[in-house]
Amino acid sequence: MAIVATIGHVARDFVGKWYLVIPVCVCLYFLRNRYGRGLRRIPGPFLQSFSMIPRAWQVWQGNIHQRDLEYHQKYGKLVRIGPRLLSLSDVDEINTVYGITTKFYKSSFYDPSTPYDEEGIVPDPFILKDKMMHSRMKRNAANAYSLSSVLQLEAYVDEVEEKLFKLLDREAENPENVVAFDHYLHAFAMDTIFMISFGKSLNILENGDEHKVMACFDTIMPYMATIGQMPWLHKFLVGNSFMAKLILGDMTFETGLMKIASSQVEGFKKNLDQRSEEGPCTFTERLLLNQKSNPDSITERELITHALGNITAGGDTTSITLRSIFYFSLRNKESYHRLCHEVRSNCSLPVAYSSAQKLPYLNAVIKEALRLHPPMPIMLGRTVPKGGAEICGHYIREGTEVGIPSYVLHRDPAIFTDPGAWKPERWLETETGKDRLASMNRAFFAFGAGPHTCSGRHISMMEIVKLVPSLLLKYDFELAFPTRPWTFRVSMLAPQKGVNVTIKKRV
Numbered sequence: 001m002a003i004v005a006t007i008g009h010v011a012r013d014f015v016g017k018w019y020l021v022i023p024v025c026v027c028l029y030f031l032r033n034r035y036g037r038g039l040r041r042i043p044g045p046f047l048q049s050f051s052m053i054p055r056a057w058q059v060w061q062g063n064i065h066q067r068d069l070e071y072h073q074k075y076g077k078l079v080r081i082g083p084r085l086l087s088l089s090d091v092d093e094i095n096t097v098y099g100i101t102t103k104f105y106k107s108s109f110y111d112p113s114t115p116y117d118e119e120g121i122v123p124d125p126f127i128l129k130d131k132m133m134h135s136r137m138k139r140n141a142a143n144a145y146s147l148s149s150v151l152q153l154e155a156y157v158d159e160v161e162e163k164l165f166k167l168l169d170r171e172a173e174n175p176e177n178v179v180a181f182d183h184y185l186h187a188f189a190m191d192t193i194f195m196i197s198f199g200k201s202l203n204i205l206e207n208g209d210e211h212k213v214m215a216c217f218d219t220i221m222p223y224m225a226t227i228g229q230m231p232w233l234h235k236f237l238v239g240n241s242f243m244a245k246l247i248l249g250d251m252t253f254e255t256g257l258m259k260i261a262s263s264q265v266e267g268f269k270k271n272l273d274q275r276s277e278e279g280p281c282t283f284t285e286r287l288l289l290n291q292k293s294n295p296d297s298i299t300e301r302e303l304i305t306h307a308l309g310n311i312t313a314g315g316d317t318t319s320i321t322l323r324s325i326f327y328f329s330l331r332n333k334e335s336y337h338r339l340c341h342e343v344r345s346n347c348s349l350p351v352a353y354s355s356a357q358k359l360p361y362l363n364a365v366i367k368e369a370l371r372l373h374p375p376m377p378i379m380l381g382r383t384v385p386k387g388g389a390e391i392c393g394h395y396i397r398e399g400t401e402v403g404i405p406s407y408v409l410h411r412d413p414a415i416f417t418d419p420g421a422w423k424p425e426r427w428l429e430t431e432t433g434k435d436r437l438a439s440m441n442r443a444f445f446a447f448g449a450g451p452h453t454c455s456g457r458h459i460s461m462m463e464i465v466k467l468v469p470s471l472l473l474k475y476d477f478e479l480a481f482p483t484r485p486w487t488f489r490v491s492m493l494a495p496q497k498g499v500n501v502t503i504k505k506r507v
């Protein structure tokens with residue numbers, strides 16, 4: 001009786017203090033987050049287990065790669081970084097989370113990256129949670145990304161390279177000129193990927209960003225990464241057409257870009273009879289040929305989605321890698337000279353992919369650039385499937401989000417000795433040994449892994465393997481401000497600024 005009376009008193013007091021209802025509910029919600037998600041025993045920063053707000057704020061600040069690295073150094077391989085969010089840095093768990101047969105699926109982190117059109121969600125493989133649909137789409141475009149198709153795209157890359165060389169020749173007229181190389185490499189990569197995909201350059205190199213493609217990515221990437229931490233907010237922001245206009249203004253590149261893309265596709269369709277599988281074919285023509293031989297395999301909407309997806313996924317990532325290659329090797333003179341020596345003794349202009357791809361040190365430099373500064377350094381979120389899963393010796397409930405940040409995994413000192421240092425030679429079997437190289441390759445995560453692994457990696461490698469030797473054959477480079485480090489802000493990607501060089505023409 002006494003207990004009932006006490007409860008009655010508390011309830012009456014509480015009803016009188018109605019203004020406490022909201023704070024009490026919020027506190028209960030935070031406590032449930034902290035203690036009711038089955039992750040209580042997993043170490044991590046204390047505050048972050050109560051709410052996703054601190055994590056979202058950290059991502060917005062742009063240095064989440066550094067924070068995650070510090071957390072893993074302090075707490076170990078498995079860190080709780082949100083109420084239902086775990087960061088993993090364990091090469092042995094790549095297969096569990098990302099492997100070919102895994103049941104883990106893309107988490108809601110990708111929701112703010114989802115494109116919509118008048119028919120609803122655009123089926124972009126990058127964001128698809130539906131595994132059946134994802135594998136169907138990927139299968140039907142696989143030959144367009146294959147190595148043999150990529151070899152047919154070389155001529156398109158050469159055309160954009162010529163434009164770049166003309167501009168750099170002009171810059172080199174005065175060897176004292178400070179050249180914004182980061183911008184040139186970015187414009188080159190955007191023009192090339194559009195050219196490969198649609199057979200026409202965006203011509204950013206010559207005309208600047210008139211379609212606002214780069215500006216749009218610069219705005220949307222931090223949004224995607226930040227709101228990806230609290231994806232339910234997306235429908236009130238860019239997921240809402242009124243708010244999207246307010247936030248993005250006229251920076252939706254899709255209209256201008258779609259116009260060019262659609263007119264190129266119409267042109268290709270008219271001339272498709274003159275094209276054959278043997279090529280040369282642009283990416284879009286290859287998909288149109290697939291459609292012609294099996295009309296049910298790919299719809300027009302999917303075809304455009306694949307091709308426009310290349311622009312979103314392939315322009316910034318490739319230019320980030322190019323910048324890293326030049327920045328790191330120019331800061332390490334010995335490495336730069338070794339690279340120049342290899343290229344200049346084995347290649348001639350115009351550089352063919354088939355010959356340059358055999359250069360061991362060039363390949364090591366590219367891999368080290370992707371290790372030290374992975375273009376997509378953040379955690380690639382996946383949701384634990386029905387029934388839960390065992391990760392790093394812990395049982396993790398279904399619905400929990402987990403993921404590996406490549407920036408952290410690539411700095412695991414147990415796998416990479418002196419992990420913060422630029423050492424391309426670590427990737428040479430002659431200098432590292434077979435076993436160690438195999439374990440490093442297992443931990444190389446710049447392109448992701450499993451069914452969602454990067455579709456365009458061969459395309460990107462072809463561009464890089466052709467361009468870097470061509471530039472080194474034509475010019476001598478030096479950093480304009482050798483003691484001034486580059487800057488970068490991490491969101492979905494990690495685009496750098498401040499890669500300024502001086503250029504001397506050689507040939």
Ligand code: HEM
Nearest residue numbers: 125126310313314317318380446447448452454455456460
């Ligand atoms: C150095 C350059 C590149 C890097 C480091 C890179 C990195 C990545 C990563 C990490 C993923 C996996 C994302 C995830 O699991 O959530 C991915 C997916 C993807 N990438 Fe790349 N990428 C590069 C270049 C390209 C290029 C040039 C293209 C297009 C031609 C491209 C097209 C794609 C596509 C379509 C996906 C989605 C694949 C899927 O989910 O099935 N990427 N990329």
